[in-house]
Every structure is written in structure tokens, then in C-alpha cells.
Amino acid sequence: xxxxxxxxxxxxxxxxxxxxxxxxxxxxxxxxxxxxxxxxxxxxxxxxxxxxxxxxxxxxxxxxxxxxxxxxxxxxxxxxxxxxxxxxxxxxxxxxxxxxxxxxxxxxxxxxxxxxxxxxxxxxxxxxxxxxxxxxxxxxxxxxxxxxxxxxxxxxxxxxxxxxxxxxxxxxxxxxxxxxxxxxxxxxxxxxxxxxxxxxxxxxxxxxxxxxxxxxxxxxxxxxxxxxxxxxxxxxxxx
Amino acid sequence: xxxxxxxxxxxxxxxxxxxxxxxxxxxxxxxxxxxxxxxxxxxxxxxxxxxxxxxxxxxxxxxxxxxxxxxxxxxxxxxxxxxxxxxxxxxxxxxxxxxxxxxxxxxxxxxxxxxxxxxxxxxxxxxxxxxxxxxxxxxxxxxxxxxxxxxxxxxxxxxxxxxxxxxxxxxxxxxxxxxxxxxxxxxxxxxxxxxxxxxxxxxxxxxxxxxxxxxxxxxxxxxxxxxxxxxxxxxxxxx
DNA sequence: CGGATGGTTGAAACCGTTCAAAATCTGTGG
DNA sequence: CCACAGATTTTGAACGGTTTCAACCATCCG
Numbered sequence: 001x002x003x004x005x006x007x008x009x010x011x012x013x014x015x016x017x018x019x020x021x022x023x024x025x026x027x028x029x030x031x032x033x034x035x036x037x038x039x040x041x042x043x044x045x046x047x048x049x050x051x052x053x054x055x056x057x058x059x060x061x062x063x064x065x066x067x068x069x070x071x072x073x074x075x076x077x078x079x080x081x082x083x084x085x086x087x088x089x090x091x092x093x094x095x096x097x098x099x100x101x102x103x104x105x106x107x108x109x110x111x112x113x114x115x116x117x118x119x120x121x122x123x124x125x126x127x128x129x130x131x132x133x134x135x136x137x138x139x140x141x142x143x144x145x146x147x148x149x150x151x152x153x154x155x156x157x158x159x160x161x162x163x164x165x166x167x168x169x170x171x172x173x174x175x176x177x178x179x180x181x182x183x184x185x186x187x188x189x190x191x192x193x194x195x196x197x198x199x200x201x202x203x204x205x206x207x208x209x210x211x212x213x214x215x216x217x218x219x220x221x222x223x224x225x226x227x228x229x230x231x232x233x234x235x236x237x238x239x
Numbered sequence: 240x241x242x243x244x245x246x247x248x249x250x251x252x253x254x255x256x257x258x259x260x261x262x263x264x265x266x267x268x269x270x271x272x273x274x275x276x277x278x279x280x281x282x283x284x285x286x287x288x289x290x291x292x293x294x295x296x297x298x299x300x301x302x303x304x305x306x307x308x309x310x311x312x313x314x315x316x317x318x319x320x321x322x323x324x325x326x327x328x329x330x331x332x333x334x335x336x337x338x339x340x341x342x343x344x345x346x347x348x349x350x351x352x353x354x355x356x357x358x359x360x361x362x363x364x365x366x367x368x369x370x371x372x373x374x375x376x377x378x379x380x381x382x383x384x385x386x387x388x389x390x391x392x393x394x395x396x397x398x399x400x401x402x403x404x405x406x407x408x409x410x411x412x413x414x415x416x417x418x419x420x421x422x423x424x425x426x427x428x429x430x431x432x433x434x435x436x437x438x439x440x441x442x443x444x445x446x447x448x449x450x451x452x453x454x455x456x457x458x459x460x461x462x463x464x465x466x467x468x469x470x471x472x473x474x475x476x477x478x
Numbered sequence: 479c480g481g482a483t484g485g486t487t488g489a490a491a492c493c494g495t496t497c498a499a500a501a502t503c504t505g506t507g508g
Numbered sequence: 509c510c511a512c513a514g515a516t517t518t519t520g521a522a523c524g525g526t527t528t529c530a531a532c533c534a535t536c537c538g
Binding site: 090232234 | 297299301302303305306307309321322324325326327329330363364366367370371373374375376377378380381382383422423424425464468469471473
Binding site: 479480481482483484485486487488489490491492493494495496497498499500501502503504505506507508 | 509510511512513514515516517518519520521522523524525526527528529530531532533534535536537538
């Protein structure tokens with residue numbers, strides 16, 4: 001099963017041939033080199049993108065250069081199920097590492113939504129979870145200390161990567177620099193570095209050469225005040 | 240035209256009888272007293288809510304009591320077009336002031352989406368804008384100083400309220416306390432108070448007895464590094 | 479080997495917090 | 509209409525988390 005299908009399947013069972021369709025849709029994937037924008041602020045979006053390999057991010061830059069990363073786009077993530085309805089991109093999406101990204105046309109999406117209820121439902125679910133993640137990030141930025149905040153992000157990424165099978169055991173690759181972590185957490189590079197050292201020194205997590213190793217998961221969750229409910233990974237529904 | 244219709248109409252023209260339908264839908268509105276939850280974290284959502292008068296907010300509380308407000312729900316705002324798909328609320332929605340709120344059933348929404356394309360499109364648009372606001376708040380919390388951040392929020396609320404006709408001239412009612420402002424901006428109450436005094440002293444904005452008076456709009460926008468594009472109020476589209 | 483990128487360190491400065499108390503406002507009942 | 513209680517705003521001072529600046533070190537790679 002391709003990684004996109006694997007993620008969507010966590011939101012509920014797909015129809016028999018949905019999987020096959022997904023295979024076809026991602027056949028056109030291309031590689032975006034590290035650092036390149038997949039789509040930029042001000043662009044008029046036409047297609048959607050699905051990340052298959054690598055790591056991308058959604059970000060905004062203030063006029064004076066301050067940058068804030070708004071979301072990580074991991075393998076299996078659809079970049080914008082609906083932002084493409086809007087006239088103009090109000091933010092950019094860039095590849096952090098070289099990333100394999102498939103392009104899905106607007107028409108394809110419209111076809112899916114009119115003909116494939118299970119798949120449509122799964123796509124929806126994905127966007128709802130993305131929104132829930134945005135909310136939790138707001139809480140992290142507003143009310144968690146740097147220490148808690150970084151711990152929280154690691155918890156989140158671990159669970160998200162586990163779902164798509166990219167995290168194995170207690171470690172996962174997180175191919176971002178500390179500068180990017182700083183732009184994600186609303187912190188300075190220097191402080192990120194110090195917090196990571198603290199977490200390492202306390203035997204909670206190590207972050208070296210782009211790999212996160214969780215040494216004490218229980219402790220990490222405590223520090224982060226982590227409650228996984230916002231990721232809605234159980235796929236249950238109320239309907 | 241009721242306030243909900245007025246807001247939706249900014250996203251594009253509605254059909255002749257859409258307006259009439261909206262009138263019917265909000266006929267059941269009830270008042271939630273100030274401080275009361277409209278729906279709480281952990282609840283299994285059944286219906287949607289539309290704020291017609293007053294001011295509500297979406298918020299989360301950490302186990303130790305720290306609170307973060309994630310969104311303001313102003314007159315004309317639909318609380319959760321889709322969160323109701325999820326099994327369990329991962330956050331709460333509470334009335335800040337006494338608020339008149341209508342309840343819309345899930346079935347009604349399904350009916351609209353299957354039979355009223357213009358209205359459906361407008362509802363969608365609204366959720367996209369809500370998401371864009373979340374993104375901008377992340378930027379504000381992560382990369383703007385307290386001073387810029389508060390200025391930015393005032394710019395945003397002014398434009399949002401203007402659309403629904405609740406802001407007249409250069410002032411609008413913002414019936415929140417400084418404590419709530421602090422919980423929104425990820426700041427302490429004391430610091431919010433000082434920033435407000437600074438803005439007042441500089442002749443930029445005044446915030447007294449729940450009313451915001453913008454004295455120097457140009458200056459305010461400059462301070463906030465405000466770019467209104469994320470509110471997507473032009474209603475234009477790319478489709 | 480040299481240059482570039484990313485990580486680490488130290489010290490000083492600053493923004494924002496905390497604590498604690500006073501002042502002001504608001505609504506309510508007498 | 510006043511008095512009082514509670515909520516909200518304001519003030520001062522000390523503290524601390526985080527930033528900034530400015531190096532220095534490590535690693536990778538051609």
C-alpha cells in the first residue's frame with residue numbers, strides 16, 4: 001500500500017479500488033530539491049500536492065525576514081485539500097529536504113468527492129486533523145515554555161510518523177536543522193540548541209544528525225503535557 | 240439580511256432563497272450567558288452553532304490551568320462546520336459575553352451541501368478563512384512581539400467586524416477583558432495592560448470599557464506588519 | 479585542504495513574567 | 509442613591525526565560 005493510502009486508511013476503511021486509484025494518482029511524483037518552494041506566497045494555486053517522501057513545511061515570512069513555520073508536511077500528507085479554492089496563496093510551502101511530491105489536479109479532487117464517499121471522507125478527516133494540529137500549535141506557542149514546546153512537538157511528530165510507518169521503535173528521522181526547529185517553535189536558534197541539550201542531558205530525547213531518539217517516552221509526555229486526542233488517530237466517528 | 244447571511248454573502252452571491260433558508264435556520268437561537276460553555280472539551284458534538292450576537296471563543300486549558308484562546312467567534316461565525324465529524328471535541332467553545340447562538344443540525348448541513356451549491360461554497364469559504372486566521376495567529380504568537388501582536392489582533396478584528404457591519408467608523412466593541420486578551424495573545428495580564436497603555440499613549444488605539452477606538456489606523460497597520468490578504472475578504476476565486 | 483553549513487558556547491541585554499498591592503469600575507441590594 | 513463586594517485595571521519592583529551578539533568548533537564535501 002502506498003504511503004498516502006496508508007495514512008488515509010487510518011481514518012476509516014477505503015473502498016476496494018480506492019487504493020488502486022491512489023496508486024495512479026501519485027504516479028506522476030517528482031522530486032523537489034531541498035530548500036525549493038513547492039508553491040509560494042502570492043501564487044495562484046492550481047493543483048494540490050501530496051508528499052510521498054521527505055519533509056516539507058508550510059511557512060510565512062514577515063516583511064523584515066522573520067520566518068514562522070506553520071506546519072510540517074510529512075509523507076502521506078496532502079498539502080492543501082481546499083486552500084486551492086482561494087484565489088491567492090497566503091503562505092508558501094517549501095521542501096525542507098529533497099522531497100518526492102505528487103501533483104493532483106483540481107478536477108481529480110472534484111471527481112473523487114462526487115464519486116467516492118469513503119475516500120472523500122478520509123480526505124476530509126485528514127484536513128480536520130490538520131486543523132486540530134494548528135490549534136494545538138497555537139496552545140504550544142502561546143502557553144507552553146520552550147522546554148515543554150519542543151517536547152510536545154517531538155511527541156506529535158513521533159505519533160504522526162508512526163501512523164505512516166516511518167517511525168520505527170523509539171526513534172525517527174527528523175531531517176530538519178535547529179534553525180528550522182527554531183522557526184517552528186517561535187524561538188531563537190541558540191535557545192533551541194540549549195533546550196535540546198537539556199533534554200539530552202536529562203536522558204529524555206536525543207536529537208543528533210537528523211535523528212530523534214526517544215529515551216524516556218513517559219517522561220517526554222509528562223514534560224510536554226501531551227494529550228494525543230487532538231490527533232484523532234482512532235478514526236472513530238460520531239456520525 | 241441576517242448577520243450570518245451578510246457574512247456568507249461576502250464570499251460570493253447566494254441563491255434567491257438561500258437567504259430565506261438562513262433566516263429559518265437561525266430562528267431557534269438561544270442566549271448563552273457569559274462564561275458558559277457552548278460545547279466542552281470531551282463532548283460528543285451533535286449540532287453546529289452560529290453566533291448571532293455577542294462574542295464567544297474557542298479555547299483549550301492545560302492540566303495546570305494555563306489557558307489559550309484559539310479563536311474568537313464573532314457574530315456571523317459558524318462554530319464548527321466540520322469538527323462535528325470528529326468523535327470527540329478536543330477543545331471547548333465558551334461564551335465570553337452573553338451570546339445569542341443558533342443551533343444547526345447535522346442533517347441540515349448535509350442537506351445544504353447536497354442541494355445548495357452557492358451556499359455550500361460560502362460555508363466552505365468561511366472555514367478556509369478560519370483556517371487562514373489560525374495560521375496567521377501562529378505567526379503572531381511565534382514571531383511577533385507583544386506590541387505587534389496586539390496591534391495585529393486589533394487590525395484583524397476590525398476588518399472581521401466591519402464585514403458583518405458591527406464595526407462602525409474607527410471603533411468597535413470588543414467585550415473582552417484584558418485577562419482574556421492575555422489568554423489570546425499568549426501573554427501575561429500585566430504585560431497586556433502595559434502594551435495597551437503604550438498603544439494608547441502613542442495615540443494609536445484606545446481600549447476602554449470594552450470599546451476599541453482606532454486613532455491612527457495607518458500607524459496601527461505598520462506596527463502590526465498587517466497584510467489583510469489572509470482574511471480573503473474579496474471573495475474572488477480561482478476556480 | 480578550504481569553504482560552507484550546521485552545531486555549540488559565553489556573556490550581556492531585554493522582553494515579558496511573577497508577585498503583591500492599590501485603584502477603579504460594575505452591578506446589586508438595601 | 510448609597511454602600512459594599514467582586515471583578516477588572518493599574519502600578520511597582522524583582523526575577524527569569526529567552527534573545528542577541530559574537531565567537532568557536534565540528535562535519536561534510538568537492
